Amino acid sequence: MTVAASPLPLLDLHAVSRTFGTVQALRDVSLRLMPGRIGLLGPNGAGKSTLLKLMMGLVPPTSGSGTVLGMPLGSWRLRQQVGFMPEADALVPGLKGVEYVGLAGELYGMARSQARRRAHEVLTYLELEDARYRKLEEYSTGMKQRIKLAQALVHDPHVLLLDEPTSGLDPAGRDAMLRLLVRLGRDHDKSFILSTHLLGDVETTCTQVVVLDKGVIRGQGAVKDLCATRNDRYRLQLQGDPTRFLEELALEHVRVVANNGRGELQVAVPEGWTTRAFFVLAENHGVAIRALTRDDESLEDMFHRLIDMK
Amino acid sequence: MDPTHVTTNLTTAALLSYRPWRGRLGGPWRGTLAVARLGLAGLVRRKLVWALYVFSLLIFFSFFFGQYLLVWAGSQVGEQNVRMGGFMRIAPKDLVKNLRDDLKLNGSGETFRNLFWYEGSILVVTLALVGAQLIGNDFRHRSLPFYLSKPLSGRHYVAGKCLAVAAVVAAMTMLPALLLYVEYGLLDSWEYFWEARRSLFGILGYGLLLCGMMSLLLVAVTSWVQKTVPLVMVWSGLFVMAPAVGQSLASLTSRPRYRLIDLWDCAYIVGNAMLGTKVDNQPPAWAAATVIAIVCTLCVAMLYTRIRAVEVV
Numbered sequence: 001m002t003v004a005a006s007p008l009p010l011l012d013l014h015a016v017s018r019t020f021g022t023v024q025a026l027r028d029v030s031l032r033l034m035p036g037r038i039g040l041l042g043p044n045g046a047g048k049s050t051l052l053k054l055m056m057g058l059v060p061p062t063s064g065s066g067t068v069l070g071m072p073l074g075s076w077r078l079r080q081q082v083g084f085m086p087e088a089d090a091l092v093p094g095l096k097g098v099e100y101v102g103l104a105g106e107l108y109g110m111a112r113s114q115a116r117r118r119a120h121e122v123l124t125y126l127e128l129e130d131a132r133y134r135k136l137e138e139y140s141t142g143m144k145q146r147i148k149l150a151q152a153l154v155h156d157p158h159v160l161l162l163d164e165p166t167s168g169l170d171p172a173g174r175d176a177m178l179r180l181l182v183r184l185g186r187d188h189d190k191s192f193i194l195s196t197h198l199l200g201d202v203e204t205t206c207t208q209v210v211v212l213d214k215g216v217i218r219g220q221g222a223v224k225d226l227c228a229t230r231n232d233r234y235r236l237q238l239q240g241d242p243t244r245f246l247e248e249l250a251l252e253h254v255r256v257v258a259n260n261g262r263g264e265l266q267v268a269v270p271e272g273w274t275t276r277a278f279f280v281l282a283e284n285h286g287v288a289i290r291a292l293t294r295d296d297e298s299l300e301d302m303f304h305r306l307i308d309m310k
Numbered sequence: 311m312d313p314t315h316v317t318t319n320l321t322t323a324a325l326l327s328y329r330p331w332r333g334r335l336g337g338p339w340r341g342t343l344a345v346a347r348l349g350l351a352g353l354v355r356r357k358l359v360w361a362l363y364v365f366s367l368l369i370f371f372s373f374f375f376g377q378y379l380l381v382w383a384g385s386q387v388g389e390q391n392v393r394m395g396g397f398m399r400i401a402p403k404d405l406v407k408n409l410r411d412d413l414k415l416n417g418s419g420e421t422f423r424n425l426f427w428y429e430g431s432i433l434v435v436t437l438a439l440v441g442a443q444l445i446g447n448d449f450r451h452r453s454l455p456f457y458l459s460k461p462l463s464g465r466h467y468v469a470g471k472c473l474a475v476a477a478v479v480a481a482m483t484m485l486p487a488l489l490l491y492v493e494y495g496l497l498d499s500w501e502y503f504w505e506a507r508r509s510l511f512g513i514l515g516y517g518l519l520l521c522g523m524m525s526l527l528l529v530a531v532t533s534w535v536q537k538t539v540p541l542v543m544v545w546s547g548l549f550v551m552a553p554a555v556g557q558s559l560a561s562l563t564s565r566p567r568y569r570l571i572d573l574w575d576c577a578y579i580v581g582n583a584m585l586g587t588k589v590d591n592q593p594p595a596w597a598a599a600t601v602i603a604i605v606c607t608l609c610v611a612m613l614y615t616r617i618r619a620v621e622v623v
Contacts, residue, residue, distance in 0.1 A: 056459055076461035080335050084459035092453045094352060106344035107460035109335030118331055125328050151456070156331035188328045 008070040010035045010159060010191055011055065016064035018050055018215075025050040027215040028064070035159070035191035037182075039202030039223075041303055042212035048195040049087070051212065052161050055193075056084055069158060080108055083152030087163040089144060091136045097123060097147055098132040104151035115154065122150045126180070142173035149180070160184070160192035166201055178204045203299050211306045218306040227302045232271075233295035236278065238263040239288040248281050266295055338461040345457065345470025349444050350477055356443070362436045363482070369428045370486040373415065374493060380410045381497040417494030417502060419509050419585035422487045426516055426581060430574060433482045433524070437475065438545035439538065441528045445471050446536030454617070464617035468529060475525035484517025512585030519584075520577055523602055527573075530609035533616040549574055560591070567593045576601045 011033040018026040025047045042048050053059045054066075057074035071078040092100055098119050105115025123132045126146045131139065139147065145165060152160055165181070166174040182205050184190040194206060202209055202223075209226060211219040219226055238245070242263065246256060249267065258266040275292060282289050297305070353359050387402035394400050414420040448454050457467050491510055495502040503510075527548075535541050552571050559568035569575050569592060576598035582588070583595035592598075 058455075058458060076338050076463065079459070079461045086455045086459065088452045088455060090452055090454075090456040092348070092456065093447055093451050095348075103344060103348060104456070104460065107341040107457060107462055109337060109340050109461060110333065111336070111340075112344075114331075114333055121329055121331075155335060184328065188330075 009033060009067075010038070011066070011068055011193075013066035014064055016054065016061045016066055018047075018054060018059060019062050025215050026054070026061075029215070029217055031210065031217055031220065033193075033208065033210070033220075036208050037185040037191070037206045038193045039206035039209040040193055040195040040212065041197070041199065041202055041209055043197060043307065045214075046212045047215040048212055049163060050215075052084070052163055052193065052195055055161060056082065080155065081157055082159045082161060083155070083157040084161045085148045085152040085163060085165055087167060090148065091139075091144065093137060094135065096133050096135055097128060097139070097150075100136055100147060101150045101154050105154040108155040110155060118154050118156075119150070122153050123147075126150050126153075141168045142170070142176075145169060145173070145177060146180075149177075153184075158191060160190055162192055162194045164196055165194065166196070166198060174201075181205045199299050199303055209299075211303060213307050219302070223299060226306075227299060228297040228305075230294070230296055232269050232273075233257070234267050234269065234275070234278070235291070235293045235295045236265045236267060236289060237291035238265065238282070239290050240286055242285075242287055244285040245281060245287045248285060252277070252281070263290075335461075338463065338466045341457075341460055341462045342466045342470040342473065345462070345467060346473035346477070349471060349474030352443060353440055353474070353478065356440070359436065359440060362432055362439070366429055366432045366436075366482045366486075369432065370425070370489070373421065373425050373486075373490055376413065377415045377417070377421070377490065377494055378497065380406060380413070380415055381494075384410070417491070417498060417506060417509070419512055419582075419587040421494075422490065422509055422513050422516070423578075423582055423585050423587050425487050425490060426483050426520070427578060429483045429486065430520075433479060433520075434545065434549045434574070436478065436482065437524060437528050438542045440478070441475075441532040441541050441545075442536060442538040444474060445529050445532040446538075446541065449533060449616075450536045458617075464614070467617070468613050471529045472522075472525035475528050476521035479521045479524050480517060483520055484513060487513045487517065508586045512581070515584035516577075516581035519580060519602070523573070523577060523606060526606050526609040526613075530612045530616075533613060566591050567597065569593055570597060570601050573601070573605060 009032050011031060013029050013031045016026055016029045017024065029047075029051070040048050040051065050059065054061060054073060055068050056079060057076075060074055066073050068078050069081050071081070092103065095103065098116070101119035101122060102112075102116045105118055106112055108115075110118065120129075120132070123129055126149060128143060128146055128150065131143055136144070136147070145168070149160075149162075149165065152162075162181070166177050169177060178201060181192065181194070185192060185205070194202060196202060207222060209219070209221070209223050210217060211226075242265075246259075249256065252273075253270045254273070255268040256265055257268055278289060278292060384403060384406040387406060389401075389403065391399040391401050410416045414424050448457070454467075458464065462470075488510075491506070491513060495506075531544055532541060535544055552573065553575060556569045556572040556575065559571075560566050575592070579589060579592050579595050579598035580602065582592075
């Protein structure tokens with residue numbers, strides 16, 4: 001069930017809104033996403049989880065319409081093509097790992113024997129084979145996150161919807177989870193939408209990003225396209241006493257944006273400035289430039305720029 | 311290089327790599343059966359359930375062997391009258407028949423009605439003690455998003471849970487009653503199966519009514535009170551307090567309609583109507599059926615609200 005160059009958009013929403021009482025979780029969201037590794041970014045209460053639940057058909061839109069993989073929102077056939085990893089534990093107490101994943105397979109519509117066999121395969125792939133006969137209550141946080149991914153993968157879906165998959169994990173566990181997601185996306189053609197407020201997770205795993213704030217899409221596209229190219233910003237790494245060098249830069253109208261005091265600077269240069277000028281000034285004041293790079297906007301800068309944009 | 315070593319490494323690599331699955335997925339009702347089976351599997355693992363089921367079997371066996379003994383006793387006595395005490399004569403066959411009719415162990419509708427009534431007491435206790443595990447746990451441990459993010463809708467989930475409860479109800483009431491029906495037919499004559507067909511339909515009707523009513527009620531109540539102690543308290547209110555209040559009011563005012571606040575009695579009245587047996591000082595069957603229908607509708611409405619709330623959270 002691999003999706004090979006599917007012409008269908010992964011998600012196509014037209015003016016979708018969703019309100020809960022007086023709270024408007026999503027406002028006139030129109031969004032078209034092609035299959036791929038997509039990060040869904042936004043602060044708490046931005047509407048990320050509502051968007052995922054809407055895609056799953058767990059909540060219907062108050063207004064507007066949309067499709068996921070060409071199927072209307074809320075259709076049960078759509079949910080057979082999607083694997084959902086919720087943020088909450090959502091475990092069934094009393095079950096062993098393999099029973100839990102097998103049950104998920106049956107709930108997706110697999111025959112019991114197939115579901116059980118597939119559960120063993122997926123648990124082995126996620127390196128949980130030693131824990132598969134352990135009760136879920138005995139699982140560590142990292143194991144719980146992995147078994148939640150296993151239950152989402154058991155029916156080999158086209159798309160994974162991942163709600164905070166690294167939540168509660170230690171750095172090693174987080175790295176392992178992110179590596180796993182990259183592998184699934186890159187090597188096994190799985191599309192996923194990763195909802196998180198951890199920018200690093202998106203930076204590591206995703207090629208596209210959607211920024212959501214207060215129920216409104218603030219930005220959407222490839223990470224490198226969204227992050228602005230800044231020809232007037234540079235990062236410098238210096239060796240030697242930079243005092244005179246910095247004074248000279250100020251005279252040339254070069255603004256120091258950040259200086260960590262250990263020879264690393266971020267500077268904004270005036271129009272017409274050439275990088276050669278840095279080397280000339282450095283040579284004149286006895287400073288060696290060890291590194292010089294253009295300071296393009298980072299994902300974090302881009303996120304803050306879009307969120308602050310009202 | 312040792313070729314076995316290469317093979318082992320390849321096998322390990324194959325195991326650790328992701329393998330696509332190419333099969334056909336069934337509809338959401340397959341998931342409903344999985345939910346029901348999971349619920350039942352959880353119950354049969356509990357010793358308490360088996361202990362209560364033994365009590366239920368004791369009631370059944372008292373009917374089963376009582377019926378058997380009386381039929382056997384009837385076949386052992388002669389046709390002629392026997393002198394008793396020097397001044398009266400009795401017919402042993404009539405004596406056994408009278409005893410059978412008085413004890414209602416005669417394969418009539420009353421036999422099955424009584425079985426349902428006595429088994430009901432054990433059933434109510436069992437449901438009160440297992441409800442929290444069967445349904446309440448899903449709410450307490452936030453497992454519901456796990457179920458509802460699959461192709462199942464809330465309707466399928468509730469159907470699965472109701473099926474599990476209905477299986478328990480049927481195993482404690484309808485199934486023993488059917489066995490009793492078959493037993494009496496085999497002991498009496500083949501004609502009994504045809505002549506007492508009303509009882510058969512009554513057993514099925516009464517049994518299905520209890521399955522539907524009790525499963526909906528239990529699933530709805532446990533979606534609201536998810537722990538055993540509060541559930542037992544609510545259950546006691548419904549099946550101990552309400553009958554006592556209903557009976558007292560009916561006696562004080564001489565108005566049987568007050569018995570309608572006793573849900574178990576309502577099912578009993580409708581069950582009697584299905585089995586074709588008479589009950590005294592009870593409200594009409596249509597009124598009892600209306601009460602059951604209203605309660606079931608309220609349960610469905612409550613479940614809709616509870617499950618929607620979980621979906622949204």
